Amino acid sequence: MNSISMNKERRHFIKSTAIAAAAFTVPSVASYSNNIIFSFNKQNKSSSKMKLSWTPYNLQLKHTFTISGFSRTTTPVVLTKIEYDGLVGYGEASLPPYLGESQASVIDFLKRVDLSGFSDPTHIEEIVHYVDSIAINNTAAKASVDIALHDLAGKIINSPWYKMYGFDKTDVPDTTFTIGIDTDEVVREKTLEAEDMFNILKVKVGGPDDKRMISAIRSVTDLPLSVDANQGWTDRLQALDMIYWLKEQDVVMVEQPMPKNDLDSIARLTEVSPLPIFADESLQRLSDIERLKGVFSGINIKLMKCTGMNEAIKMRNLAKALGMKVMMGCMTETSCAISAASQLYSGMDFADLDGALLISNDCFDGATLKNGKIIASDLPGIGVTPNRELSFSR
Numbered sequence: 456m457n458s459i460s461m462n463k464e465r466r467h468f469i470k471s472t473a474i475a476a477a478a479f480t481v482p483s484v485a486s487y488s489n490n491i492i493f494s495f496n497k498q499n500k501s502s503s504k505m506k507l508s509w510t511p512y513n514l515q516l517k518h519t520f521t522i523s524g525f526s527r528t529t530t531p532v533v534l535t536k537i538e539y540d541g542l543v544g545y546g547e548a549s550l551p552p553y554l555g556e557s558q559a560s561v562i563d564f565l566k567r568v569d570l571s572g573f574s575d576p577t578h579i580e581e582i583v584h585y586v587d588s589i590a591i592n593n594t595a596a597k598a599s600v601d602i603a604l605h606d607l608a609g610k611i612i613n614s615p616w617y618k619m620y621g622f623d624k625t626d627v628p629d630t631t632f633t634i635g636i637d638t639d640e641v642v643r644e645k646t647l648e649a650e651d652m653f654n655i656l657k658v659k660v661g662g663p664d665d666k667r668m669i670s671a672i673r674s675v676t677d678l679p680l681s682v683d684a685n686q687g688w689t690d691r692l693q694a695l696d697m698i699y700w701l702k703e704q705d706v707v708m709v710e711q712p713m714p715k716n717d718l719d720s721i722a723r724l725t726e727v728s729p730l731p732i733f734a735d736e737s738l739q740r741l742s743d744i745e746r747l748k749g750v751f752s753g754i755n756i757k758l759m760k761c762t763g764m765n766e767a768i769k770m771r772n773l774a775k776a777l778g779m780k781v782m783m784g785c786m787t788e789t790s791c792a793i794s795a796a797s798q799l800y801s802g803m804d805f806a807d808l809d810g811a812l813l814i815s816n817d818c819f820d821g822a823t824l825k826n827g828k829i830i831a832s833d834l835p836g837i838g839v840t841p842n843r844e845l846s847f848s849r
């Protein structure tokens with residue numbers, strides 16, 4: 456018997472025992488319920504404390520990843536685990552080097568997280584508020600706690616999160632697959648490999664190779680393309696010319712065309728752009744969204760930027776309420792963080808959730824690629840299972 460069903464049996468036993476005990480003593484109704492509550496509290500106090508532990512892990516990339524002249528073959532992550540009452544929730548912090556967090560900084564942060572004051576893991580709002588207050592920034596470290604907590608709470612409630620959000624898990628946009636900057640020959644080869652599995656491709660632009668890359672891809676496929684300039688265009692009118700050219704090439708959206716703080720130029724560009732313009736580097740968290748209305752057409756939400764699922768779902772809902780488009784993005788991540796994202800991107804306009812598909816040592820089974828979409832599993836929580844031995848400690 457696995458730990459989940461053992462735990463269910465145990466809780467069923469406790470519940471029926473408490474009800475039976477109450478049924479055979481017949482004082483007042485008030486003391487019935489007091490007895491039941493008392494026996495639950497005693498149970499909670501003796502056996503149910505949340506225990507957070509972690510392990511550093513290095514993701515091996517299938518192909519060298521290049522953006523704006525910077526290449527790498529590995530991405531460090533820290534995996535987290537919260538144990539409670541025989542159940543286990545998993546989380547992840549992904550740490551691409553340019554974002555300023557490291558395995559050491561995440562572990563330092565996690566050492567400061569004390570969950571002993573919380574008796575109920577389903578009180579997520581309260582717990583993540585505390586975690587957020589420990590230090591500023593550290594958004595990936597915070598996300599690793601938030602994701603593990605959601606996984607755990609979903610297992611306690613025995614439901615995947617997409618159901619609790621009220622979503623159809625298949626009502627999601629196609630995920631883009633990124634074709635890295637490379638020689639024409641390699642670009643054509645990678646495009647042909649990707650064409651059978653994906654319905655939209657993403658190209659990193661913002662450098663001198665933009666038109667060459669797009670033309671190489673267009674020479675072998677008609678699939679729609681999205682482009683991400685990663686702040687690479689500095690002149691607004693040149694950017695606009697480029698966007699008109701890209702539209703002729705069946706590009707459907709542009710991510711972060713210009714430097715993140717140049718909001719005036721971006722607003723003027725968005726106003727006349729024939730393609731929707733999405734914020735990535737210009738946006739981190741919920742509190743950034745309102746000032747970006749009218750500047751960008753939409754926002755790219757990433758769990759590692761926004762401290763996790765609790766804030767991501769609020770960002771989705773606020774952006775939609777403001778009439779903005781929404782996209783779910785990711786870093787290079789295992790299926791743990793990708794599965795967390797897969798729970799909450801129903802009804803969004805675009806998705807870039809290829810992170811786990813780019814690595815050769817994914818240590819979780821979870822959301823899977825089906826007809827070009829990343830689809831959540833039906834397991835409770837974020838829907839993941841580790842597929843190898845991982846040694847968590849604290």
Ligand code: MG
Nearest residue numbers: 683710711735
């Ligand atoms: Mg981006």
